[in-house]
Amino acid sequence: MTVFLMMGFPSKASLMICEQSFKLWLALFSTLLFFLLPKTGVSQNISYVTDKVRIEDYDIIFKEIKKLLEENGQFSKAVLLAENTILGEEQDFEKFDQQITNLARFVKYHQNTQHTIKYNQPDSSYYLKNHSIFSTLFDTLTVLYNSRIYTTDTILFSYKADDPTKQVEWENMCVTNLLNKRKGNCHSLSYLYKIIADKIGAKCWLALAPNHIYIKNFSQQYGWYNTELTSRSFPSDAWIMASGYISADAVRSKIYMDTLSNQQSIGLCVLDLAKAYEYETKNYYDGFILQCCNLVLQYHATNPMALLLKAETLKKVYLKQKEENNSTVKQVYDEMEVAYITLAKLHYREMPKEMYDKWVKQMRQKSTNK
Numbered sequence: 001m002t003v004f005l006m007m008g009f010p011s012k013a014s015l016m017i018c019e020q021s022f023k024l025w026l027a028l029f030s031t032l033l034f035f036l037l038p039k040t041g042v043s044q045n046i047s048y049v050t051d052k053v054r055i056e057d058y059d060i061i062f063k064e065i066k067k068l069l070e071e072n073g074q075f076s077k078a079v080l081l082a083e084n085t086i087l088g089e090e091q092d093f094e095k096f097d098q099q100i101t102n103l104a105r106f107v108k109y110h111q112n113t114q115h116t117i118k119y120n121q122p123d124s125s126y127y128l129k130n131h132s133i134f135s136t137l138f139d140t141l142t143v144l145y146n147s148r149i150y151t152t153d154t155i156l157f158s159y160k161a162d163d164p165t166k167q168v169e170w171e172n173m174c175v176t177n178l179l180n181k182r183k184g185n186c187h188s189l190s191y192l193y194k195i196i197a198d199k200i201g202a203k204c205w206l207a208l209a210p211n212h213i214y215i216k217n218f219s220q221q222y223g224w225y226n227t228e229l230t231s232r233s234f235p236s237d238a239w240i241m242a243s244g245y246i247s248a249d250a251v252r253s254k255i256y257m258d259t260l261s262n263q264q265s266i267g268l269c270v271l272d273l274a275k276a277y278e279y280e281t282k283n284y285y286d287g288f289i290l291q292c293c294n295l296v297l298q299y300h301a302t303n304p305m306a307l308l309l310k311a312e313t314l315k316k317v318y319l320k321q322k323e324e325n326n327s328t329v330k331q332v333y334d335e336m337e338v339a340y341i342t343l344a345k346l347h348y349r350e351m352p353k354e355m356y357d358k359w360v361k362q363m364r365q366k367s368t369n370k
């Protein structure tokens with residue numbers, strides 16, 4: 001727990017010296033009140049039925065995210081566009097961005113009060129910013145002001161370990177839901193971390209592992225290091241490989257544990273859209289899922305999720321066309337074969353369920369013990 005003391009108002013003389021710090025305190029205090037107030041927002045469980053298919057909505061949002069991808073735009077905008085579609089919401093970006101700004105204030109306040117970290121490299125600002133993001137999300141900030149104690153317990157975020165793969169509630173993957181309920185999975189926690197980092201100018205990268213997303217950081221003093229938000233830890237590459245069932249060949253092929261560019265990160269939002277469309281419609285045949293996969297692969301040729309979803313979708317299309325004696329069945333089969341062969345060449349292998357269940361149990365225990 002981090003403790004900061006604010007004992008009454010400063011004197012008139014010191015106020016002139018500390019005016020900037022005082023303004024920061026006022027902004028922080030108002031933000032704290034925002035987080036202490038009751039929240040309303042996303043709470044519905046996503047369980048669509050066929051008569052609620054919103055194909056036109058998906059097409060419109062696909063085009064908007066595609067434009068962001070082509071222009072290397074804001075990751076946060078792509079996230080909200082995808083989530084509004086997935087959840088059937090119409091949350092305004094300004095409201096969403098204000099929530100991120102409120103968190104960024106705490107990060108900045110934490111950063112400005114850190115005097116114990118001995119790090120003197122040229123990239124010290126980036127290192128401290130990432131340290132402050134992590135601490136703001138998972139550490140308690142306590143402020144003593146005019147003999148009253150205010151804490152940020154209501155801001156702290158945690159791992160929702162009972163639904164890590166969003167099989168029960170799709171909302172667990174959404175940052176909008178995470179901001180309201182303070183619980184999420186690796187997907188929403190990692191997205192939120194990057195969004196805050198983008199907001200304050202910190203450098204970090206999303207990275208993939210089987211059924212998992214985490215954060216990679218770099219510092220001139222320590223080199224590359226991993227930030228695992230589900231267990232609130234900094235595991236070694238060896239641990240991620242062993243626990244994630246990742247071979248050295250898969251790392252060398254960059255299918256896993258590689259840093260994703262901003263465009264490749266936006267590509268994950270396109271995949272989120274495709275997976276939600278699959279979940280909602282079970283329609284593999286109208287080309288929307290394949291359109292999403294092809295766009296992602298245009299910017300991230302080794303994305304394992306896009307390759308696998310494309311291969312599995314083409315397999316369903318092939319079987320349907322074969323049964324109907326469709327004239328394009330061979331073309332579909334050839335495309336499917338290429339997708340599966342590409343996965344094999346990249347040393348993709350599916351993580352056994354028992355290993356994944358063991359990993360989730362470890363994350364749950366680590367998260368509980370922190």
